[in-house]
Amino acid sequence: MKENRIKDSNGARRALIAVGVVVCIAAAIGLAFAYNYLHGLWLEQCVITDVASQVSITDGKMVRADVIAYEFGLKNGANLALIDFKAKRRDTLKKIPNIREISIARHLPDKVAITVEERVPVVRLGIKGRKGDTGRVADTDGVVFISSSGTQMLPVIREAAAPGTPKGSTLSGRALAALRLLEMCRDQFRALAAIEADISKPDFITIVLGNDYSVANIAWDGMDEPSDATMPKLRKQLEDLTKAYTARVDDSVRVWDATIPGKIFGNTQKSFL
Secondary structure, eight states: OHHHHHHHHHHHHHHHHHHHHHHHHHHHHHHHHHHHHHHHHHHHHTBOSOHHHHEEEEOOSSSOHHHHHHHHTOSTTOBGGGOOHHHHHHHHHHHOTTEEEEEEEEETTTEEEEEEEEOOOOEEEEETTOOSOOOEEEOTTOBEEEOOTTOTTSOEEEESSTTOSOTTSBOOHHHHHHHHHHHHHHHHOGGGOEEEEEOOSSSOEEEEETTTTEEEEEOOTTTTSOOTTTHHHHHHHHHHHHHHHHHOSOTTOOEEEEEETTEEEEEOSSOBO
């Protein structure tokens, strides 16, 4: 009798376990079904049916809203829940160097707002010995891109040889030094009116002074590896050059030499001052 009771108890326990397993499986199936059903309802509500009212794109002068919409796949029938906005943003920034930043704001479930911040060109890029405009420009970060609208009055950096720094790349070395030089002239030494920087020479940068189209050869320690630490040295050279240039000791000076720290020489084509 005792053995039979033990067998009955074990059998009941196995039956309960079996029922429990069946219940768990049924619950899991039910949850999966419910999830798929609710997920399907959610996806249906994320579909774009009217781009004009569901998608807002604040564009710029060069990169238009339709370009951004295309790159992100934003069109009627697209599903906002299935678009990888992070990947699309990364790929678009890489593909279109004119864009500095893209901000994305999702308004669940069926709206999205995208703001495009374009790069602002501060210099044009040309090639030594060529008068034609390559269309290449760079912003203050040194990123090179293509822009022709409103850039005619920007100062020029003349690179040594074609094709020069390609779009999508970042200026470095002597080219970046020329950018910092022109920016410093623009912001702190306007009397020089620097309109061009030629980086084709190995030992210095030649800038064209816009007031009289004389030139100045300038060099400073760290010129080929420009950084915040080397900017004071550039500033000192420009301070000394500005003092000599504005003093107007001799208006016949056509070439200024600012390659030696603390010393400025003026070449009158006949002799040095």
